[in-house]
Amino acid sequence: xxxxxxxxxxxxxxxxxxxxxxxxxxxxxxxxxxxxxxxxxxxxxxxxxxxxxxxxxxxxxxxxxxxxxxxxxxxxxxxxxxxxxxxxxxxxxxxxxxxxxxxxxxxxxxxxxxxxxxxxxxxxxxxxxxxxxxxxxxxxxxxxxxxxxxxxxxxxxxxxxxxxxxxxxxxxxxxxxxxxxxxxxxxxxxxxxxxxxxxxxxxxxxxxxxxxxxxxxxxxxxxxxxxxxxxxxxxxxxxxxxxxxx
Numbered sequence: 001x002x003x004x005x006x007x008x009x010x011x012x013x014x015x016x017x018x019x020x021x022x023x024x025x026x027x028x029x030x031x032x033x034x035x036x037x038x039x040x041x042x043x044x045x046x047x048x049x050x051x052x053x054x055x056x057x058x059x060x061x062x063x064x065x066x067x068x069x070x071x072x073x074x075x076x077x078x079x080x081x082x083x084x085x086x087x088x089x090x091x092x093x094x095x096x097x098x099x100x101x102x103x104x105x106x107x108x109x110x111x112x113x114x115x116x117x118x119x120x121x122x123x124x125x126x127x128x129x130x131x132x133x134x135x136x137x138x139x140x141x142x143x144x145x146x147x148x149x150x151x152x153x154x155x156x157x158x159x160x161x162x163x164x165x166x167x168x169x170x171x172x173x174x175x176x177x178x179x180x181x182x183x184x185x186x187x188x189x190x191x192x193x194x195x196x197x198x199x200x201x202x203x204x205x206x207x208x209x210x211x212x213x214x215x216x217x218x219x220x221x222x223x224x225x226x227x228x229x230x231x232x233x234x235x236x237x238x239x240x241x242x243x244x245x246x
Contacts, residue, residue: 007051033058053082
C-alpha cells in the first residue's frame with residue numbers, strides 16, 4: 001500500500017510517518033508538488049495526502065491530473081487544510097473528486113480518528129472494527145441515556161468516545177451515578193445513532209465519575225447501523241461545509 005504525501009512541513013511528515021509506517025505502508029514524500037505531478041503515474045499511490053496550506057495553488061491541477069487515470073475508489077485523495085479554508089475551495093474540492101478534508105494539525109487525536117474514518121470508508125486499512133474507537137463530532141447525531149439500576153432516575157450525559165464494543169460516558173450529574181457498582185448490568189439503555197435508537201443491555205466496566213460501558217447484546221443488524229453511520233461521517237462533514245445550517 002503506497003501513501004504519497006505532498007507537504008512542505010517536516011512536522012506533518014513526521015506525524016504521518018510515525019502513525020502509518022508501522023501499519024505496513026510504503027511512504028513517499030514530496031516537498032515539490034510539480035515533481036510529484038511528474039511522477040504520479042509511475043508511483044500509482046493508493047492514498048494521497050496533499051497540504052493545501054503549503055501549496056494552495058497546486059492541489060487543484062494535481063487532483064485533476066490524478067482523476068484522469070485513477071478514480072476515487074482506486075486512489076483516495078485527502079486534502080490537508082489550515083485554520084482557514086474558504087467555502088468556495090471546499091466546493092471545488094468536492095467537484096474535483098477529493099475524498100475528504102482534514103486539518104493539517106494531525107497531532108490532534110480527533111483528526112487522526114477522522115483519518116481512520118476515511119480509511120475505513122474507502123477500505124484503505126482493514127481495521128478491527130470491534131475495537132476501533134470514535135470521538136463524536138458535531139455532524140454526528142449520537143446520544144446515550146439509561147435508567148439508574150434500582151431507581152427510576154433517568155441518567156443523561158455526554159458520550160466521549162464509542163466503538164462496537166462499548167462507550168465512555170460523562171454524566172451530566174456525576175452525583176447521581178457515584179454509587180453504581182462496577183460490574184453491574186444495566187438493561188434497556190438507549191443508544192441513538194442517526195435515525196436509529198438501539199435498546200441495549202450494558203455492563204458498567206468502570207465508574208470513576210466517567211462511566212465505561214460494554215455492550216452485552218448488540219445484534220448484527222444494529223452493528224450494521226453503527227458501521228454504516230460511521231463510514232458516512234466524512235460525507236456528512238463535506239455536506240456540512242457545502243450546505244451549512246442557517
